Amino acid sequence: FALPGLGPFFNEAQSGRQELLKMLSRKKFSEALVKELESRRLKTSTLGSRFHVRDLIGRGSIEVKATTAGQLAKLVHSRESA
Numbered sequence: 001f002a003l004p005g006l007g008p009f010f011n012e013a014q015s016g017r018q019e020l021l022k023m024l025s026r027k028k029f030s031e032a033l034v035k036e037l038e039s040r041r042l043k044t045s046t047l048g049s050r051f052h053v054r055d056l057i058g059r060g061s062i063e064v065k066a067t068t069a070g071q072l073a074k075l076v077h078s079r080e081s082a
Contacts, residue, residue: 016045016052021061021075030075034064037073 019042024030038050045052053073056062062073 012045012047013052013055016042016047016049017055017059017061019044020049020052020056024062024073024075030077031072033069034071034073 020037023037023040024032034053037053040049042049042052053062057064057073061076063076065072065074
């Protein structure tokens with residue numbers, strides 16, 4: 001089935017997701033504070049970085065761990081390269 005206007009939403013979600021994953025992969029240990037990620041303005045999406053951070057947590061692309069500095073988001077590297 002299809003819903004009108006859903007295509008642009010999926011495009012925005014995909015592009016914002018890719019931008020955040022690229023940002024995390026460029027970090028030294030592929031990790032950053034969640035509040036740092038949520039405060040960033042995304043160039044490719046208007047949905048907001050908080051939405052995308054929650055989306056990536058739900059998809060299992062990033063893990064969140066509690067630290068003394070706050071919540072730490074770490075990129076999960078998949079092992080499906082076979």
